Amino acid sequence: MNNFKTYIKGLGVCMLLLLTGPISFAQSEGSTIALLNTTEMMIILVLFVMLLVLLVAFYLLTILQVMVREDGIRKAKEKGLAYIEEPSAWSKFYDSLTGAVPIEKENTIVLDHDYDGIKELDNHLPPWWTYMFYACIVFAVIYMFLYHVSGTLPLQTQEYEIAMAEAQANKASAEADGNAVDESNIVFSEDPAVISSGKTVYNRNCVACHKAAGEGGIGPNLTDDYWLHGGSIQEIYNTIKNGVPDKGMIAWGEVLSPAKMNDVTSYIHTLKGTNPAGAKEPQGELYTEKAETE
Known part of the structure; x- marks a missing residue:
C-alpha cells in the first residue's frame, strides 16, 4: 500500500x-x-x-x-513456493515473431552433426521473415496479373506515353484559349472583347499605382510617349509579366494568365494620347512607333 x-x-x-x-x-x-x-x-x-x-x-x-x-x-x-514471473505481453509477442528457442532449451534442437567439437542448432527462419517472404510472393502474383496479364495498370513506358499525350492536349488547350501568348507573338488588339477584359484587369490591379485614367500616381504616366522600361508591346508585356521589384511593381506573371496580360497590354495601348487631367510628368525615354520599325 x-x-x-x-x-x-x-x-x-x-x-x-x-x-x-x-x-x-x-x-x-x-x-x-x-x-x-x-x-x-x-x-x-x-x-x-x-x-x-x-x-x-x-x-x-x-x-x-x-x-x-x-x-x-x-x-x-x-504457499511456500518460489515465485516464477509470467512473461509480459511484449515478450510473448516478440517471441512469436522471432520463434527463438531459449538458451536453456537449446539442447532440444541440437543436431547430430559434430565438427571438431562444434555442434549445429536446428533453428528455423524467424516467423516474421517467413511471413514477409509469403507476402512478397502474393504481391508478385498480384503485380504480374495487374501489369502484365490483364493490363489493368500501365507499365512505365505506357505511363510516359499517357503523360506526353496529356501534355500535348494541355498545350493545345492553352493555345486555344490564348494562354500560349508571350513576348515573341504578342500583338496589340483592337477587339472590343479584348479591350474590355484588359480594362477589367487594369481596374482590379493597376489603378492603385497608375490611377484610373492611366495618368500615373506612385507608378508612371501610361498615356504619354515616355517609358521607363520601353514602350513597344513586347517591352510593356515583359514589364507586366516580370515586374519591377526594385520599384515596387510585382511580377504579374505569377498572378495573371498570359491571355489576361495580353488583354491589359492592349488596353494600356489605348490609353496613349488620352491626356487625362492631372497627368504625371513624363518619365523615362521618348518612344515612337517609328523607332520600333527601324
Whole structure:
C-alpha cells in the first residue's frame, strides 16, 4: 500500500510538471506564441493532451505491473513456493515473431552433426521473415496479373506515353484559349472583347499605382510617349509579366494568365494620347512607333 501511495504521488508530480511547463514556456516566449493562430494553438493543445494521456497510461500500466508482481510474490511466499514471473505481453509477442528457442532449451534442437567439437542448432527462419517472404510472393502474383496479364495498370513506358499525350492536349488547350501568348507573338488588339477584359484587369490591379485614367500616381504616366522600361508591346508585356521589384511593381506573371496580360497590354495601348487631367510628368525615354520599325 505504501508503494502504491508513492506511485500516485509520483504521478501527481509528473502531471504537475507537464501542466506547468507549457505555462512557463508561454510566459517566457509570449512573443512567439502570439504569432500562432487559433488553429495552430488548438493543434498544439490536442497533441499535448494526447502526449499527456499516453504518459499517464504508461505510468499507470507500470504501477499495475509492479502491483501484480508484488501480489504474486506475496501469494507464492504464503504457499511456500518460489515465485516464477509470467512473461509480459511484449515478450510473448516478440517471441512469436522471432520463434527463438531459449538458451536453456537449446539442447532440444541440437543436431547430430559434430565438427571438431562444434555442434549445429536446428533453428528455423524467424516467423516474421517467413511471413514477409509469403507476402512478397502474393504481391508478385498480384503485380504480374495487374501489369502484365490483364493490363489493368500501365507499365512505365505506357505511363510516359499517357503523360506526353496529356501534355500535348494541355498545350493545345492553352493555345486555344490564348494562354500560349508571350513576348515573341504578342500583338496589340483592337477587339472590343479584348479591350474590355484588359480594362477589367487594369481596374482590379493597376489603378492603385497608375490611377484610373492611366495618368500615373506612385507608378508612371501610361498615356504619354515616355517609358521607363520601353514602350513597344513586347517591352510593356515583359514589364507586366516580370515586374519591377526594385520599384515596387510585382511580377504579374505569377498572378495573371498570359491571355489576361495580353488583354491589359492592349488596353494600356489605348490609353496613349488620352491626356487625362492631372497627368504625371513624363518619365523615362521618348518612344515612337517609328523607332520600333527601324
